[in-house]
Amino acid sequence: AENSVARQQEEKKAGASSSSAKNSSSKTIRVNIERLDILMNLFEELVIDRGRLEQISRDLNNQELHETVEHMTRISGDLQNIILNMRMVPVETVFNRFPRMVRQLARDLDKKINLEIIGAETELDRTVIDEIGDPLVHLIRNALDHGVETPEIRKANGKNEEGTVILKAYHSGNHVFIEIEDDGAGINRDKVLAKAIKNGIVTGQAAVTMTDKQVFELILASGFSTAEKISDVSGRGVGLDVVKSTIESLGGTISIDSALGKGSIFSIQLPLTLSIISVMLTEIQKEKFAIPLSSIIETAIVKKSDILNAHNQRVIDFRGKVVPLLFLKEIFEVPVFEEEDEFYSVVIVRKGDKMAGLVVDSFIGQQEVVLKSLGNYLTNVFAISGATILGDGQVALIVDCNSLIK
Structure with a gap:
């Protein structure tokens, strides 16, 4: 009897240790994204058939068929959520590389810049995550180079000599928004217009009637740059047009808000799921x-x-x-x-x-x-x-x- 009691206690201990190990490390499995795409396609076919079944059950007006179809609709709704969540990855994976990049760039540009990241746990579709990195790099470099001024100019304008760039991601409706905000010089409307007219992007007459927002969006045109000199960071007129085309290819939009002397916000809106x-x-x-x-x-x-x-x-x-x-x-x-x-x-x-x-x-x-x-x-x-x-x-x-x- 003593032996069996001792053995039971041993088993209890072993069981407890294995369960604590299970809690500490969650088991994961790597799945090729193509398989998830196939799964999604098959599920989409199911949704189409589900719609057909709902239609038939409405026409036939059979109670048992009604109940079964309703139950199927509920279950397929849960299934859909799980399949969509399987493809979701937190934007953290993209955001993580920016603090180091900002430190390096601030050193190169002789500026003091503090990067704040908000909402890194917001989740996005894997296909979008893979594409969104480069546009964000462009926008952050743009904010550091054109947006935030040098410490001397900031001091002269009565600002804190350390500039702040905020990178923020959040959900709203079935869209994800990523915003890059800086408290820099903002966008100079007249300077942008002068350059746009010179480059033949807009005519002089059209320029007069344009709203501020439309003027700011001219900087997304290809070959557009207001940099006086070409540096390693910017000034080649390549960048923001690439950002715009990449975001639009993902079904998203980009908009710009700015106040002269106060700073600018670049806001990217991306669809949550594409199907x-x-x-x-x-x-x-x-x-x-x-x-x-x-x-x-x-x-x-x-x-x-x-x-x-x-x-x-x-x-x-x-x-x-x-x-x-x-x-x-x-x-x-x-x-x-x-x-x-x-x-x-x-x-x-x-x-x-x-x-x-x-x-x-x-x-x-x-x-x-x-x-x-x-x-x-x-x-x-x-x-x-x-x-x-x-x-x-x-x-x-x-x-x-x-x-x-x-």
Whole structure:
């Protein structure tokens, strides 16, 4: 009996030590990203079939079929989250190399610079992480060289002689934002315009009517540089145009805000996942169009008589704001079969601080769809980001609200 008690105690100890070891090191496995892509593709097929099943169960109105399909929808939703999270990597992996780079550059430029990193645990799709490193390097070098002034100039302007560059990542909606903020000299509007006119990027007349934001975005044009002398860090006119094209190839956008003497913020907006999105399905005559929910503020029904004209553009008064209307029927040249009635269905969408109302014939409802690209033949289709296959086998085009608002 004593032996068996002793043995039990030994086993307990062994069990305890192995469980503590298990807690301290989490087991991981390396999987080729191509396999995850295949998994994602197969799952997308499942989502399409799920939509089809939902449609059939609605048509047949069979209770047992309803319940099974609902259960399947729930489970496939959880599955989708897991598959998407498998591809996610914290941006820390990219951010980690910047502190050393900033120290080195500050030494080369004879500047005092403090780099703050916020939100390094924010997660991004692996494919995006691989691509985003170089654009960020360019933007940080730009902030150090053009943004932050030398200690003497900062002192003379009554600032702390140590400049601060903040690199920040955060989630908002189904986008990830990465911001690079510096408390440097900001962007000199006149200097940028003078150079842009000299390089023939804009004409003198257009320059007068441009907003500050549009002027700042001129520095993203190719071959553009306001550096007086060419150094190892910058001044070759290569850099920001590459940044812009890389970010746009990932389906993201970059915007610039700046206050002269106070500093600048470069903000990069990237899509969280590139495949399954929630959309509002709408109908225009006999065609269906999907509008991503991430861009929609709300939907409204507008009387024909409430539409006003301003600067030969049709607008509505929406909660005290003037919102321009875009008639998708005209933009996409949809063949007309039936005449319109006196009410318009309007989807109010937003990009940044700009809003627009997309006029459709009717709303169908909200749905999760698989975003498929249009392939190699249809490369530059205006305002269409892709297509999806609906439950009844029809193809619906997915509207790209950003390019419509532009």
